[in-house]
Amino acid sequence: MASETKRGLGKGFEALIPTDFDTSILTPEEERIQKLSISAIKPNPQQPRRHFDELALNELAESIKRHGLLQPVVVTPLGNDNTYVLIAGERRLRAAGKAGLSHLPAIVRTAKELEQLEIALVENVQRVDLSPLEQAASIGRLHDQFNLEYADIAKKLGKAPSTVQNIARLLGLSDEAKKALHESKITEGHARAILAVRDSGAQAELLDLIIKNGWSVRQAERYAVAYKKGIKKTESAQKRVSATTPETEALSKTLKTPVQIHRMAKGGRLEITFTSDSNLKQIVKRLLGK
Structure with missing residues (x-):
């Protein structure tokens, strides 16, 4: 089982989809990027977000002026008049306009492709042989690429919203913690305890303590609670736990x-x-x- 999981991760997202799925829509994004006129891209009327932080948009616009738009938006064609509906990236679209860009990089997907990809992602998360990180990657893609709220994803998956959010939070782990989780050196419960400690240095220390001392999830949680209550020094928190x-x-x-x-x-x-x-x-x- 572990070796199968490792092979799946090694192959990337394509290894997680059904064998009869139309993989042509998973062509590497750099090969599908087009330069589109900003005026040709229409906001998505189904975009759930209605408020955008102006300060954050201005900061992103300044970054775009200096470095360009590093991540393309995702659009789908609207009729045959060379106009498009935005699927993902409204903050980037707005900030690009503020930065004075006339064109921006975009990945164009048809409505059928988007429907196929969403179905495949939902099927992925429902597979019993997926690792927590693989589930998190699929949920993250549903959330980011399709602007789906976690509550909507939860309905599609038949899971509680809190469960879906907890899985998605695993993407916030450090590379070292992700590697430990993938190699089963820690469990998903350990990972959540690590995420409860906001400081990256303390997270690394807790990860080390879990692996070296064979701590249970309960012990890791006690450490996190002790740390958040102000027992910042590792020695003090460790002494309280074990x-x-x-x-x-x-x-x-x-x-x-x-x-x-x-x-x-x-x-x-x-x-x-x-x-x-x-x-x-x-x-x-x-x-x-x-």
């Missing part, structure tokens, strides 16, 4: 399973990890010296 001592190392070696110590104001408790009922029985036998 600590590796000669005693826990000896127990882990004897029981052949991770053992953690949780310190409290007075005393503490030991946490022994088991992976199955049979594993638990083996641990009990070792504890009893049988």
